[in-house]
Amino acid sequence: xxxxxxxxxxxxxxxxxxxxxxxxxxxxxxxxxxxxxxxxxxxxxxxxxxxxxxxxxxxxxxxxxxxxxxxxxxxxxxxxxxxxxxxxxxxxxxxxxxxxxxxxxxxxxxxxxxxxxxxxxxxxxxxxxxxxxxxxxxxx
Numbered sequence: 125x126x127x128x129x130x131x132x133x134x135x136x137x138x139x140x141x142x143x144x145x146x147x148x149x150x151x152x153x154x155x156x157x158x159x160x161x162x163x164x165x166x167x168x169x170x171x172x173x174x175x176x177x178x179x180x181x182x183x184x185x186x187x188x189x190x191x192x193x194x195x196x197x198x199x200x201x202x203x204x205x206x207x208x209x210x211x212x213x214x215x216x217x218x219x220x221x222x223x224x225x226x227x228x229x230x231x232x233x234x235x236x237x238x239x240x241x242x243x244x245x246x247x248x249x250x251x252x253x254x255x256x257x258x259x260x261x262x263x264x
């Protein structure tokens with residue numbers, strides 16, 4: 125799949141009034157939904173949460189536009205059967221509304237074919253033209 129495609133043509137997008145997959149406690153329509161439709165994330169953490177949700181709903185288009193051009197892959201592929209279950213924020217460094225750089229460490233829990241596990245990453249973000257972008261990450 126190329127980065128311009130959405131893997132599921134919208135069938136995995138949550139209802140506006142359902143809980144957001146990022147675990148913020150808010151509804152999708154008031155949390156990651158507006159970001160997926162083009163609103164700018166106010167902080168690096170909000171961008172990271174929205175990217176987690178994009179992975180959970182397989183929104184390659186959003187992942188592409190929220191990834192810094194210097195590190196963005198040419199295509200984004202999703203593992204068949206992989207389900208992202210929960211997100212935990214472990215640490216934050218800067219990344220606020222008046223910063224130009226930020227770091228967010230998270231652990232994302234998954235389930236696939238009866239197996240369970242997690243991915244822990246320390247991600248770096250930059251803000252350019254008033255928009256946060258994912259730069260890169262180091263798996264912990």
